[in-house]
Amino acid sequence: MSASAHTPAPHPAAPASTPPIAPRALLVRGLLVGLLAGLVSFGVSAVVGEPTIDAAIAYEESVAPAPEPGAPAEDELVSRGTQATWGLGAASVAVGGALGGLVALGAALAIGRLGRLDPTRATAVVAAVGFVAVALVPWLAFPANPPGVGDPGTIGSRTLAWFGLLDVSVLTALAAVVVAVRLATRLDAYAAGVLAAAGYLVVVLVTVALLPDPAPLGDVPAQVLWDFRLASLLTLTTLWGVLGVGLVGTVRRLQRDVVARADRRALAASL
Incomplete structure (x- = not known):
């Protein structure tokens, strides 16, 4: 019997593990998605939030005591027009970008540490937990009040x-x-x-x-208070919704790219 008959057949090489998503790539995309989320939430706030603020300011002025004759008028540090446009837009985009970076870092830490969840589902869990813990629970306990209330x-x-x-x-x-x-x-x-x-x-x-x-809350009209709080919740939900959906989609695409590169390297090594 030849020696070759006693030689065991070589086992096929184990497939190489899929490289993880680079945290830097995830952070950069998280920042970009956060900026987009901030921009969209600014649009929602401008449409549904600013009218409720105007209504609250009008109510506050209607119940405020009349100024004494000859009293100097108070100067506004920032005009109402600036607050409702450039000020609100800059703040929304800045908050969105910072939040996107933080959620992306959280996703980078969570990927591979949440049991059998793949990167896409792990990122969805991070976004959902973040929305509940950072936005929803504080809003439910201490809902936002319009100007002049409290x-x-x-x-x-x-x-x-x-x-x-x-x-x-x-x-x-x-x-x-x-x-x-x-x-x-x-x-x-x-x-x-x-x-x-x-x-x-x-x-x-x-x-x-x-x-x-x-x-x-004082004597603020219930409709003014309800509209303002509903608008604030809608703005928060929009910010986190766009951020979560965008970041999950980004991670999914990054994961596909990582798998495709790993498959190409495995194919090249087998040739």
Whole structure:
């Protein structure tokens, strides 16, 4: 019997693992998507938000006491026209760009660390958790008020309470994601997600109960208040929605490019 008969057949080479998405590429695209999200949210705010602010200012002026005769008029540091156009647009784009960079960094850290989730789904989870923890929960606990509503003397305490809730919400959301990933190794993914979400909700509700109550609203018309808060929520949802959809689509395209390059290198190595 020949020696070749005893030689085992060579095993096929194991496919090379797919290279990860470069964090720098993800960050750059996150910034660009964030700028676009800020621009779109500016358009929404200009259409649905500015009329509610004008209505609130008109109400505030209608109930304000008349100035004393001969009293000097107060000078506006920034005109209302500038606030509603260039000021609002610049702030929206800047916030969108910064937020896009932060979410992109969060996605870069989450990819490969959320169990079996691929980069696209991991990015969607980061965007969804970010919207809930950063935007939705603080808005529900401390909804935005139009100009002239609330006690000016409580602005400092209300600001501290809002930032305190934001910190607790973000840190608890991060802990909930970590707990969900670890529980998923023992339970099914659905049960792990439900338990983690329930823990997050309990911590947030306890925190809100311990924080001071919002300031009294006064006699502001209910329709003015509702329209303003609805517009603020719509603007926030637009910002995060465009950011999430755009970033998920970007990661999906980056992943396809990475896989295609890896396949080409594998094919070239086999020739």
